[in-house]
Amino acid sequence: MTVSAPRVAIVGTGVIGAMTAWQLATRGADVLAFDAYGRGHDRGASAGESRIFRTVYKEGVSYVPLLRRSHRLWRALEADCGRSLLRLCGGLTIGAPDEPDVSAVRRCAEEAGLPHEVLDAAAAAERYPQHRLDPGEIAVRDPDAGVLRPEPSVQGALDAAERHGARVLSYHRVEECAETAAGWRITAEGQTHEVDHLVLTPGPWSPHLAPTSGIPVRARLITACWFAARDVPAHQPDRLPIAIRRHPDAGFSCFPVLDGVAVKIVPHHLGWPELEDPAALPRSAAPDLARAASAAVRRLLPGLAPDPVRISTYAEGFTPDEHPVVGPLPGAANATVATGFSGHGFKLAPVFGQIAADLALNGGTEHDITPLDPRRFAPAAARR
Template structure:
């Protein structure tokens, strides 16, 4: 394996973890990042992400999520950084909702440490929430919060410590297959590799135009709210949460720095035609739905945000990622289109990328993420 040379194009959420896993496996790995490390232009921004194993998107993800948790803790142990806080995660919504049914299936099928609370029990234990009578809350005790920018930085820096090369502010102009492997042209310089892993986030469809009808970058807006009782929203008292059944699907993160509580909308704020030109202004009218949900469901919070940040991610038409080979030679791979719910999976995706590049296969179940489902 020491003779294998692998490139990672895009050292963000997935790319940083792929670089770490490749370097850890003794592979000669080079990461190309068009901006600085842990930049704010894509989906890794916003200071926090929810980690959950009771999964609304389907129980198929649970084995990967459990593996991801172990790898998050492995990265922490290797670096001494605190990246994952397992303070629990609440999944809230009508019991009849399909997404809540997926949560129940996840916890029962995979023996996740959990508790199911009816609306009265949930509000007694977590008065920061208001629930409708027909709603339940599933406490996922294996869930919590991740620090995304620090995670990207930590994984990439660890990869460099292990021997990887990181080329920041390096723009990849082309990726082309050759008789012996893959050539990358970046800033006027040609590089030769055996394998290439493309983890380009919102730029994925630009690298692979064949997916342009199925994959689009979208604007994400994150919002933070103030409270007179900050202690109620500390990690010790306020688990991360995801909520369905209201006007919009929302999520929340405790006040990690002791100031504001992050309550966000899973809804996106329009397609982004040119990722470099992401429009960062937000009109007050765009925040109407999230502010109404905060006013309805979180009586202890001021119902207009005190902080807003804008990011973007790539969304597929079925909101499941593209993971696998995209060339007949098997030398080029894509990991993209995570549709707003991928960061928690990042370290296991890095392991999958390493597996694919080194052996052509992985023990993780990724058939539902195959790029072939969108083949033209």
């Protein structure tokens, strides 16, 4: 008797859907992956030259096992797709010792017994003169942090998935997902496809896709700004780690030069405005944001020319508690959802792809995903 492979559809091939496709295809599933745009496009959450990988996690010690697994899976994907995706150049969290993110990284490192180093302002200034610290500030160094390349990661995962037999349908917007007696019927580009299981990874488009519209994910606009380095070698990854900077005047993530010209910063301190529809993503920054980013650079990154040479905008899906939603889709059979990565999902994408594949093929996973359960946002009565 021949047993046919389970047919699994994935809606959305940003980094989470791409990793799910890779994981499912390597396990022999019959994968059909849809995206409204092309592979590695820049309209959603998974583009923009660089992403931070961190192991000492301010978001909570419960992520540490997922980060460790993710690290191994990044290396496995590099081997499978033949591209270099993650460079461990170390990472800094800089600010006052009692600043919430600075104390959270120290707490995480201590609770999980992770290697880290605490530098006072003088030691940090000597080792990392690219950053200006105020007296009394500290830098917490995570040696197992680094920089990921988003576009090659998405493309590499999809290419590897295809080599393992997946079908990737770019420029196929899914119009309808209808539950049937045996699984799901997907309609895209006027064609229907019957599958056994559905994985929903629509990122910031979650409110616009019927099966995920009940999950409280909102799209937000995140802007990245690039500033030319005066001394390029001093700002490359062998000398400049990734950094999260917290300061009363500004807050940003900071990425070393990867294009031979400029350091990227993503300002945090002005908040990330809600976007009604990611399809209407504004392609340039509000002047206030550009001015604030310039002021932050002038004050805290003395080796950069303080006028941005490039600005790009992206959409990301946020949940109310800023932790992702990963689990079986409430109220449906044979469907898994992984969305709402709230500005920190890229580094974890391989393990979330593995978890989505576990749920699709086995109905469960060895990883503890209780805190990410989609039902945590439902009224108490509906959860019982």
